[in-house]
Amino acid sequence: xxxxxxxxxxxxxxxxxxxxxxxxxxxxxxxxxxxxxxxxxxxxxxxxxxxxxxxxxxxxxxxxxxxxxxxxxxxxxxxxxxxxxxxxxxxxxxxxxxxxxxxxxxxxxxxxxxxxxxxxxxxxxxxxxxxxxxxxxxxxxxxxxxxxxxxxxxxxxxxxxxxxxxxxxxxxxxxxxxxxxxxxxxxxxxxxxxxxxxxxxxxxxxxxxxxxxxxxxxxxxxxxxxxxxxxxxxxxxxxxxxxxxxxxxxxxxxxxxxxxxxxxxxxxxxxxx
Numbered sequence: 001x002x003x004x005x006x007x008x009x010x011x012x013x014x015x016x017x018x019x020x021x022x023x024x025x026x027x028x029x030x031x032x033x034x035x036x037x038x039x040x041x042x043x044x045x046x047x048x049x050x051x052x053x054x055x056x057x058x059x060x061x062x063x064x065x066x067x068x069x070x071x072x073x074x075x076x077x078x079x080x081x082x083x084x085x086x087x088x089x090x091x092x093x094x095x096x097x098x099x100x101x102x103x104x105x106x107x108x109x110x111x112x113x114x115x116x117x118x119x120x121x122x123x124x125x126x127x128x129x130x131x132x133x134x135x136x137x138x139x140x141x142x143x144x145x146x147x148x149x150x151x152x153x154x155x156x157x158x159x160x161x162x163x164x165x166x167x168x169x170x171x172x173x174x175x176x177x178x179x180x181x182x183x184x185x186x187x188x189x190x191x192x193x194x195x196x197x198x199x200x201x202x203x204x205x206x207x208x209x210x211x212x213x214x215x216x217x218x219x220x221x222x223x224x225x226x227x228x229x230x231x232x233x234x235x236x237x238x239x240x241x242x243x244x245x246x247x248x249x250x251x252x253x254x255x256x257x258x259x260x261x262x263x264x265x266x267x268x269x270x271x272x273x
Contacts, residue, residue: 002242013215020051020092022051022086022087023050023051023085024048024049024051024096025049025050025051025052025085025138025182025183025215026048026049026083026084026085026183026215027048027049027079027082028045028046028047028048028049028072028082028083028086028135029046029081029082029083029084030044030046030080031044031045031046031068031071031078031080031081031082031083032044032078032079032080032081033064033068033071033076033079034077034079035068040079040239041064041067041080041239042064042067042068042071042078042239043048043239043240044081044239044240044245045064045068045081045236045240045241046241047234047238047241047244048244049183049217049232050232051105051215051217052209052214052215053209053215053216053217053231053232054205054209054216054231054232055215055216055217055218055230055231055232055233055234056208056218056220056225056226056230056232056233056234057217057219057220057233057234057235057236058220058221058223058226058233058234058235058236058261059216059221059235059236059237059261060237060261063155063236063239064220064236064238064239065219065236066187068236069185069187069219071137072089072185073093073102073105073107073185074091074093074098074101074102075090077091078091081225085101085104085183086104086237088101090239099206103131103179103181104181104182104183105181105182105183105184105185106176106177106179106183106184106185106214107176107184107187108172108173108176108183108184108185108186108187108189111174113165113172113225114160114168114171114172114175115160116159116160116161117159117161118160119155119156119157119158119159120152120155120156120159120160120163121143121144121147121156121157123160123171123175124143124146124147124171124174124175124178124238125139125140125143125178126175127178127179128142128143128176128178128179128234129273132179132180137273138202139228142178143156143174143178144156146174146175146177146178147171147174149177149185149211150170150171150174150204151170151173152167152170152174155167155171164195165193165197166200169189169201169204170198170204173204173208177208177212177214181214182214182215183214183215183216183217184208184209184214184215184216184217185217185219186205186216186217186218186219186220187219188219188220188221188222189201189205189218189220189225190202190205190220190222190224190225191220191222192223195224198222198224198225199228202224202228202229203229205218205229206224206228206229218230219267223262223265223266223267224273226247226250227247227267230246230247231246231247232244232245232246233245233246233247233250235243235250235258235261237258237261242255242257242258244260245264250262251267251268251269251270252269252270253269
């Protein structure tokens with residue numbers, strides 16, 4: 001790993017060590033969310049996100065995936081419930097207290113979301129310039145290291161429109177990792193891609209997980225991703241978690257809702273007899 005260690009107090013070091021020994025990175029409990037007094041979108045979501053593993057969240061349109069993601073990143077305040085990140089419930093925290101929590105997260109958007117008017121270098125440098133006091137030399141060193149990590153250093157001074165879609169994805173990952181987060185959240189990373197490109201993105205996500213040891217949370221409807229690289233899979237259905245298991249076990253599920261979803265997605269499930 002290439003992360004630079006930060007100075008911490010003995011108490012913080014002890015807490016971090018205890019958290020690092022916990023195989024569960026995030027605990028979501030009884031999460032409820034509605035809007036303007038309307039019907040509940042999330043109806044008591046409960047499941048675990050495993051540390052340094054590839055965690056996938058699947059579900060059909062309207063299942064609550066996007067709403068859940070906004071709660072996980074604390075872009076919104078849920079009605080009730082808890083989200084414990086390294087043992088700290090982030091729901092009651094104010095904006096100031098959320099700052100160190102948010103630094104643990106990196107976000108990879110659906111289509112990369114690189115700034116068209118900035119070079120690849122400046123795109124990756126943007127979070128460092130916005131959120132740190134690093135010198136220009138330190139920024140350059142960190143950015144070039146990340147670009148080299150993802151084999152896009154040669155494109156540093158090109159605009160996103162001048163590089164391939166695959167290189168844009170790699171650049172987006174470099175930007176997501178430049179602040180050295182512990183958790184990477186991917187929003188529909190293979191949406192709109194052809195099957196070959198989708199599998200290349202899967203390989204990139206798996207490589208990132210293995211190389212950097214980050215906890216990966218992939219929000220997707222792509223069942224191939226589940227079985228290609230997933231280590232834990234969670235299915236949202238009508239605002240609730242219907243199953244939380246391994247990709248291997250989900251094929252043997254007795255849950256009728258899950259079985260119907262898998263079959264509708266073209267996945268062959270084991271005979272329920």
